[in-house]
Every structure is written in C-alpha cells, then in structure tokens.
Amino acid sequence: MDSQAFYRRSIDDPEGFWGDQAKLIEWRRPPEKVLDYAHPPFRQWFVGGETNLCHNAVDRHLAARGEQPALIYLSSETGEERTYTYAELHREVNRCAAVLRALGVGKGERVVIYMPMIAEAVFCMLACARLGAVHSVVFGGFAAHNLALRIDDAKPCLLICADAGMRGGKPVPYKHLVDEAMREAKHAPPKVLIVDRGLDADMKWVDGRDEDYWDLRDEHRDAEVPVTWLEANEPSYILYTSGTTGKPKGVQRDVGGYAVALAASMRYIYGAQPGETMFTTSDIGWVVGHSYIVYGPLIHGMATIVYEGLPIKPDAGIWWKIVQDHKVSTMFSSPTAIRVLKKQDPAWLKKYDVSSLRYLFIAGEPLDEPTSRWITDGLGVPVIDHYWQTETGWAMLTLLPGVEMKPVKFGSPGFPAYGFDIRVVNEMTGAECGPNEKGVLTVKPPLPPGCLTTVWGDDQRFINSYFGQFEKELLYSSSDWALRDDDGYFFILGRTDDVINTAGHRLGTREIEEALQAHAAIAEVAVVGVQDELKGQVPIGFCTVKDPARIADATARALLEKECIAKVAELLGAVAKPYKLHFVNALPKTRSGKLLRRSIQALAEGRETGDLSTLDDPNALEEIRKAVKK
Numbered sequence: 005m006d007s008q009a010f011y012r013r014s015i016d017d018p019e020g021f022w023g024d025q026a027k028l029i030e031w032r033r034p035p036e037k038v039l040d041y042a043h044p045p046f047r048q049w050f051v052g053g054e055t056n057l058c059h060n061a062v063d064r065h066l067a068a069r070g071e072q073p074a075l076i077y078l079s080s081e082t083g084e085e086r087t088y089t090y091a092e093l094h095r096e097v098n099r100c101a102a103v104l105r106a107l108g109v110g111k112g113e114r115v116v117i118y119m120p121m122i123a124e125a126v127f128c129m130l131a132c133a134r135l136g137a138v139h140s141v142v143f144g145g146f147a148a149h150n151l152a153l154r155i156d157d158a159k160p161c162l163l164i165c166a167d168a169g170m171r172g173g174k175p176v177p178y179k180h181l182v183d184e185a186m187r188e189a190k191h192a193p194p195k196v197l198i199v200d201r202g203l204d205a206d207m208k209w210v211d212g213r214d215e216d217y218w219d220l221r222d223e224h225r226d227a228e229v230p231v232t233w234l235e236a237n238e239p240s241y242i243l244y245t246s247g248t249t250g251k252p253k254g255v256q257r258d259v260g261g262y263a264v265a266l267a268a269s270m271r272y273i274y275g276a277q278p279g280e281t282m283f284t285t286s287d288i289g290w291v292v293g294h295s296y297i298v299y300g301p302l303i304h305g306m307a308t309i310v311y312e313g314l315p316i317k318p319d320a321g322i323w324w325k326i327v328q329d330h331k332v333s334t335m336f337s338s339p340t341a342i343r344v345l346k347k348q349d350p351a352w353l354k355k356y357d358v359s360s361l362r363y364l365f366i367a368g369e370p371l372d373e374p375t376s377r378w379i380t381d382g383l384g385v386p387v388i389d390h391y392w393q394t395e396t397g398w399a400m401l402t403l404l405p406g407v408e409m410k411p412v413k414f415g416s417p418g419f420p421a422y423g424f425d426i427r428v429v430n431e432m433t434g435a436e437c438g439p440n441e442k443g444v445l446t447v448k449p450p451l452p453p454g455c456l457t458t459v460w461g462d463d464q465r466f467i468n469s470y471f472g473q474f475e476k477e478l479l480y481s482s483s484d485w486a487l488r489d490d491d492g493y494f495f496i497l498g499r500t501d502d503v504i505n506t507a508g509h510r511l512g513t514r515e516i517e518e519a520l521q522a523h524a525a526i527a528e529v530a531v532v533g534v535q536d537e538l539k540g541q542v543p544i545g546f547c548t549v550k551d552p553a554r555i556a557d558a559t560a561r562a563l564l565e566k567e568c569i570a571k572v573a574e575l576l577g578a579v580a581k582p583y584k585l586h587f588v589n590a591l592p593k594t595r596s597g598k599l600l601r602r603s604i605q606a607l608a609e610g611r612e613t614g615d616l617s618t619l620d621d622p623n624a625l626e627e628i629r630k631a632v633k634k
C-alpha cells in the first residue's frame with residue numbers, strides 16, 4: 005500500500021479512516037459516532053461505543069489462542085522464567101480482579117501500582133482494566149516523595165506494591181518507601197496490597213492496612229470476574245510524564261481510542277503478526293511499557309516478554325539470547341540502553357541467532373547517527389527510530405513497515421504517523437516553516453485516538469500546557485524542535501527549552517551533542533548553555549567515554565577535549581565550539597534514562613538544581629557539581 009495515500013486518508017477523512025480501524029478491536033456495543041469535536045481542544049473518539057481493554061487483551065483471544073504463550077516472564081536477577089498462555093493469563097487476571105474487588109476496587113476508582121518488573125504487576129494492570137478501575141503505575145524505585153505526590157494527585161482507593169525489586173543482583177526494598185509515602189500523603193489509601201517475593205526479610209506489615217496477595221489469591225483461586233464494559237471515553241489510566249522539564253503531568257487516557265490506536269499501531273507501525281513475540285525493554289512504569297509491554301502486543305494476540313534485569317547482566321548478550329530463545333520478531337528499546345551496550349564488546353551482537361528479528365524500534369530520546377549505525381550494522385536488522393511522548397501514547401513520527409517500508413535515514417524518526425496532522429511552525433508567529441527550517445513540532449487537533457484526553461483532574465492545565473502557545477491557530481505543541489528535509493523526513497532537534505543563544509546564533513544543544521558523539525571515544529554527552537558576559541551564552545559539554553584510558557590523566561583529558569572540540573568545529577562550525585568539556589563517569593538522568601539538562605545547566609551556572617524528584621543517580625549530579633567547581 006502507498007503510505008502517503010494511507011496517511012492522507014487519515015487526515016482528510018478521519019472518521020472514515022478511524023471508523024475502519026475500530027474494527028480491529030471487539031466492542032460490546034459499537035460506537036455511534038466516530039468523532040465528536042464539538043469542544044476543541046477536547047475531542048471524543050468512538051462515542052457511545054462500549055468496550056474493555058482487558059477483554060481485548062485477554063478474553064478475546066481465548067478461543068483461538070488459549071494455549072499460545074501470552075506473557076513470558078524472565079528475570080536475570082532471580083533466574084525465574086515463567087510462561088503464561090492466554091488461558092493461564094486469563095485465570096491469573098480473574099484471581100487478581102477478584103482480590104482487588106474484595107478490597108473495594110470498582111469502576112472509576114484509582115489504584116496506584118508501584119512494582120518491579122514481575123508478571124503480577126501486569127496482572128494487576130489488567131485486573132484494574134477488567135474492573136473498569138483507573139490504574140496509575142508509578143515507576144518502581146521512585147523515591148517516597150515522588151510516590152506521595154502521585155498518590156495525592158490520583159487519590160487511589162488502593163496501593164499495590166511488592167516487597168522489593170532487584171537490580172544488579174541486589175534486592176531494592178520497596179515496602180519501606182511505600183510506608184514513608186503513605187505517611188507523607190494526604191490522600192493515603194486505606195489498603196496496601198503486597199506481592200511478597202520473599203526478597204526482604206525485614207519487611208514490616210501494618211496491621212489492618214497491609215494485605216498479602218498470595219493469601220488473597222488463594223481465597224479467590226476459582227473466581228471469575230465479569231468484564232466491566234466502559235464507554236469508549238471513560239478513563240483507563242493515569243500516567244505521569246517523566247518530568248524532564250518540570251512538574252510531572254497526569255496524562256489521562258481513554259479506553260476505546262487507546263485500544264484502537266494500539267491495535268492499528270501493531271499492524272502498521274510494528275508490522276507484527278499475532279502469534280509472534282514482542283520484546284520491549286522498557287518498564288511498566290513508562291508509557292512505552294503500558295503500550296508495548298502490556299496492552300499493544302496482547303491486544304494483537306502476541307506473546308510479550310516481561311524482563312526484569314539489566315541489558316549487561318549476566319553479560320551483554322542477554323537481550324540477544326532472549327531474542328534467540330523466544331524467537332522475538334519485534335523488539336523495542338531506547339537510545340540510552342543501546343549506548344550502554346555500545347560500551348561493551350560488539351562481539352555480543354553476533355553471538356546469538358537473531359534471525360527471527362524483523363525490526364528493532366527505538367524511542368525516548370534522540371538516537372544519534374553513530375549509535376544508530378553501530379546497532380544496525382551489529383545486528384544486521386533495520387533499526388527504526390520513532391518519536392513520541394507520554395501524551396500521545398503511540399508514535400507521532402515513524403516509518404510504517406506494515407504499510408510500506410521507506411528507507412531509513414539515520415538520525416531521522418521518519419514521517420508523521422497516520423492520524424497526526426503534524427506542522428513545524430515558527431515558535432513566535434505559528435507560521436508554518438519551509439523545508440529544512442527549524443521550528444516547533446505541533447499537531448493540528450483533533451488529536452488522534454490514543455492520545456491523552458486531558459490532564460487528570462485539571463482540564464485547564466491540559467489547555468494551557470499543550471494548546472496555549474500560538475495565537476494564530478489552535479495547535480498542540482510538543483515542546484520539541486524539529487525540521488522536515490527536502491524528502492519529507494523529520495528530524496528532532498531537542499526540546500524547545502534547550503536552546504543556546506551565543507553571540508546572536510541560536511544553537512540547539514542537541515546538535516552540538518550529536519557532533520560530539522561523532523567522536524569515536526565518546527559514549528554519552530550532555531551540552532548546556534551557560535551565561536557569559538560577552539557572548540550571552542556559551543555551550544559547555546559533559547561527556548562519558550567508552551575507554552577510561554582516554555581520560556586517565558590531565559594530559560589525556562586535554563588531548564581528548566581538543567579533539568572533540570575540533571570535531572564540533574568541523575561539523576557545525578566554529579560558533580558551536582564548546583567553551584569547555586568535562587569528562588565524568590555518569591550523566592544525571594531521570595529514571596527513564598533521559599538527560600536532566602536543566603539540572604546540569606543550573607549547576608554549571610552555579611545555581612541550585614531545584615526539583616530533582618525524578619533523578620536516578622545522585623552521584624552523577626555530584627560529579628557535575630565537582631567538575632564545574634574545578
């Protein structure tokens with residue numbers, strides 16, 4: 005099929021297009037109206053239709069796929085391996101739903117899920133969906149304060165956690181963080197349900213509040229819980245954004261539009277077939293985990309891999325061994341993870357038979373060209389970068405191998421996905437940019453199915469955060485810079501708040517980062533703008549290296565710094581040359597692996613960092629603090 009014609013129809017005739025896609029899922033009651041756009045920027049898809057995410061992800065497949073693997077749980081941390089067929093998944097989800105129901109969970113109630121990557125976490129999500137309850141998964145390992153903030157925003161009737169997660173062979177206790185968060189929160193739920201993995205011998209139970217999952221599951225062994233049918237626009241879940249740029253927003257999603265969007269994406273974007281296996285290396289705490297560990301592959305009748313562990317433990321071949329052993333056809337990972345692998349021996353990429361793999365998809369951060377080439381050559385599989393946000397729930401820019409595979413252009417996440425009327429516009433005037441002209445990536449509403457319906461409990465914030473930037477026209481702003489080249493390929497040039505103004509030149513920090521990354525010794529890099537009396541702002545870089553020998557002493561560092569700066573001058577011109585490069589062991593990131601440029605910049609300018617609620621490794625920030633003091 006011609007992907008351009010496919011795209012055009014989605015924009016010119018959204019009702020016809022999405023009306024057809026709606027047939028990819030099962031409805032209890034078919035929609036009466038495909039689109040209601042009477043109250044912009046709010047829109048409703050599939051109005052009057054009744055369906056359920058759990059039904060589409062599980063029950064629907066029982067007849068044809070009951071004995072087929074649905075969920076494959078693998079932990080390189082504990083050594084556990086368990087496969088659940090669709091029939092077994094159905095049984096577990098029914099037990100779990102009965103447990104939740106007994107604890108007072110019903111339609112529209114919120115449930116906060118704070119769990120590691122274990123199969124039970126997925127059962128809990130699906131059980132909430134089954135009951136028509138709204139889950140809010142909080143990334144396991146977030147600090148107590150972050151958890152408390154999300155509890156207070158979502159006001160759940162139940163919190164579900166595990167005793168502990170495992171990371172790098174060590175248990176990471178969760179439960180005491182839950183206790184702390186419960187004390188801090190103003191809207192602490194009356195009950196906490198604990199999936200005790202037996203990893204934390206010191207775990208304390210709170211009488212009358214804490215419930216044991218295994219005991220209750222036994223009580224409800226044979227329970228069958230009917231699906232609660234929901235109108236397509238009722239909420240399915242709340243998920244908070246990463247908080248790279250500010251206070252996390254509670255992205256609210258619907259039921260019908262999300263199910264249809266995911267079902268369509270599995271076909272057209274991922275080009276995947278029912279019965280195959282998908283391996284998404286994210287975490288259920290992120291949108292990628294919601295869409296492509298849990299709901300997408302299951303709605304499509306695939307087996308999904310739930311993996312607890314690091315990409316380099318027991319060794320850097322673990323992912324490719326999983327691909328080989330489980331004949332993974334579709335894999336989805338992140339640039340951060342690939343850059344971790346890039347520091348390892350490339351021979352690991354060749355050790356296992358990955359011939360089952362059709363594509364490797366990447367999202368979450370800019371995929372620089374050297375990393376993209378490295379993984380493409382190493383695996384011998386097309387690597388498809390695609391761009392999206394927590395807000396959209398699925399890809400906004402992508403290639404469409406399931407429709408028509410266009411050539412990959414390194415560094416580009418491709419073209420607008422069907423349903424997204426994407427415009428690159430001038431940040432001041434809102435006027436559309438020409439080819440190769442940099443502007444803000446926007447979407448002309450109505451947003452397609454699957455995107456956020458509002459910010460939880462705050463419609464005004466939804467309007468202000470996303471639709472308030474341009475006077476000329478109502479546009480959804482992504483807050484990312486982009487450009488479209490002569491062939492129509494898009495490039496993401498960083499976030500709109502990551503721009504340096506140096507001696508009158510506007511430079512995206514991302515462009516300078518790309519240039520630095522082109523130096524073979526560099527593993528990761530963050531560039532920020534720092535106030536300068538003369539030039540306004542100057543770029544300062546922070547880099548990690550692949551081989552520590554290159555920064556072993558002052559002479560080696562100075563040499564590498566010179567080489568790297570020369571690289572930037574060569575690729576971008578002298579104006580873009582970093583004023584200074586610092587070499588560090590790690591860069592500060594959010595828990596989802598995104599660089600915290602804001603905090604780095606604050607330290608580089610001698611200011612305090614402000615809200616660090618989503619910081620992963622405090623040591624990394626300390627290193628930056630020390631580096632800039634020298």
Ligand code: ATP
Pocket residue numbers: 245246247248249250251252253366367368369370371389390391392393394395417482483484496498499596598
């Ligand atoms: P917050 O909105 O709270 O500041 P966040 O934007 O980091 O946090 P996410 O929704 O997880 O939260 O991330 C989406 C952002 O990640 C995009 O807006 C973009 O900046 C970046 N991104 C995602 N995929 C890509 C990609 N393929 N190429 C470049 N950037 C990407």
Ligand code: MG
Pocket residue numbers: 245393
């Ligand atoms: Mg964002």
